[in-house]
Amino acid sequence: MRIAVAQVTGRIAQVEANRAASRAAIEDAVAAGADLVVLPALIVPGYTVEPGVLRDAAEPLDGATLDLWSGLARAHGLHVVGGFCEREGDRLYNCAVLVGPDGLRLHYRKLHLSDREKDVFIPGDKGLPVAETPVGRIGLCVCYDLRFVEVLRGLALAGAEIAAVPTAWVGGFDRTELPPGAMIGQAQGAVVQANLNQVFVACASQAGSEAGSRFLGSSLVVDPFGTILAGPLGADPQAMIVADGDVARVHFAQERSERIRPRADRRTDVDGLRIGTDCR
Numbered sequence: 001m002r003i004a005v006a007q008v009t010g011r012i013a014q015v016e017a018n019r020a021a022s023r024a025a026i027e028d029a030v031a032a033g034a035d036l037v038v039l040p041a042l043i044v045p046g047y048t049v050e051p052g053v054l055r056d057a058a059e060p061l062d063g064a065t066l067d068l069w070s071g072l073a074r075a076h077g078l079h080v081v082g083g084f085c086e087r088e089g090d091r092l093y094n095c096a097v098l099v100g101p102d103g104l105r106l107h108y109r110k111l112h113l114s115d116r117e118k119d120v121f122i123p124g125d126k127g128l129p130v131a132e133t134p135v136g137r138i139g140l141c142v143c144y145d146l147r148f149v150e151v152l153r154g155l156a157l158a159g160a161e162i163a164a165v166p167t168a169w170v171g172g173f174d175r176t177e178l179p180p181g182a183m184i185g186q187a188q189g190a191v192v193q194a195n196l197n198q199v200f201v202a203c204a205s206q207a208g209s210e211a212g213s214r215f216l217g218s219s220l221v222v223d224p225f226g227t228i229l230a231g232p233l234g235a236d237p238q239a240m241i242v243a244d245g246d247v248a249r250v251h252f253a254q255e256r257s258e259r260i261r262p263r264a265d266r267r268t269d270v271d272g273l274r275i276g277t278d279c280r
Contacts, residue, residue: 001135002244003162004029004037005204005230007219009237010046012211013053018044019068022082025240026069030076032242035135038204039082041110041143041166042094047206047213049116058087061095061107070099077101079135081204083142083166091122096140096166098131105131106140111151114144128154136161136200136247143167146189146203149196156197156263161224161250163197165190167205169216187218187232195226198253198262200245208237221245224253 006025010018022043029037041047044065045057059065069080079100086095086109094117098106109124110117128151130139139160145151146165155163169186183191187203194201200223207217220231221243229243254263 001035001247002033002242003200003202003221004032004034004240004242005202005219005221006037006039007205007207007217007233007236007239007241008040008043009206009208009210009215010040010043012046012048012050013057015045015057018046019065021238022065023068023072026072026076026078026080028240029242030072030078032240034078034242036079036081036138036162036164036202038164038202039080039166040204040206041083041096041168042085043082043166043206044084046210047168047215048211049120051120054085054092054120055087058085058092060088061086061097066097066099066104069097070103073099074101074103079105079133079138081138081140081164081166092120093124094121094142096142098133098138098140098164100133105133106138108140108142110142110145112144112148128158130155130158130160136250138162138164141165143169146186146193149193152193152197152199152201156199160199161247162200162202163194165201165203167203167219169205169218170213171216183232184216184218186216187220190220191222191226191228194222194224196262198224198250200224200247200250202243205233206237207233207235207239210237224250
């Protein structure tokens with residue numbers, strides 16, 4: 001499989017321009033031969049927590065953004081993951097979707113809301129879904145969700161081989177200024193969790209400055225052994241990385257040897273995390 005991660009920065013409230021930027025990124029991924037492309041969180045309408053902007057720009061699940069991404073996935077035979085502001089009735093959700101040539105495969109709403117997101121979004125109610133695709137078994141989470149180790153562990157136990165993670169990483173509580181080329185804490189966490197959960201992790205972040213926010217970039221792809229396959233990108237707001245991987249490595253990571261089997265060696269009688277294998 002070939003995974004493309006598109007580091008694209010949405011311009012606040014410029015909905016059509018952001019959709020056009022997502023189209024360009026998907027087309028670049030197609031040109032690179034990608035089977036799966038991951039776009040950032042809230043690429044439409046751009047990352048903001050201003051209620052007025054979000055309410056004006058929010059769209060239903062089956063709105064113009066999903067229609068665009070589904071059409072491109074169908075036309076080019078690839079899978080697309082990306083994030084937008086979803087409206088259901090009077091509720092807003094920080095949403096991510098997986099679409100493929102056959103349409104919508106996964107609909108996810110961010111479970112863990114950060115900072116001022118709590119003032120405008122409703123916490124997710126779709127659980128941690130996983131879908132079987134020709135690329136592999138794919139699960140979704142969004143940005144701050146990675147802070148909660150149960151999320152990637154839950155996806156892995158539900159059968160995910162690839163965790164696709166739209167993000168918009170900002171300083172948050174990791175405020176240390178890093179030297180050029182250093183890996184931010186969020187990216188380090190993705191590397192560690194890929195290793196501990198034996199899954200591919202593909203994170204697509206926004207980057208650079210927009211409307212007073214400074215996005216950190218650091219988009220990357222990590223394999224199930226914790227090896228960085230591509231990235232982390234710097235602060236360029238328009239960039240792409242491509243990585244080749246084999247989902248068979250998930251099995252190899254889970255079964256290191258006859259006596260070292262990280263998945264089978266779990267003590268579920270003690271840790272209490274017994275998530276099923278609901279793979280759609």
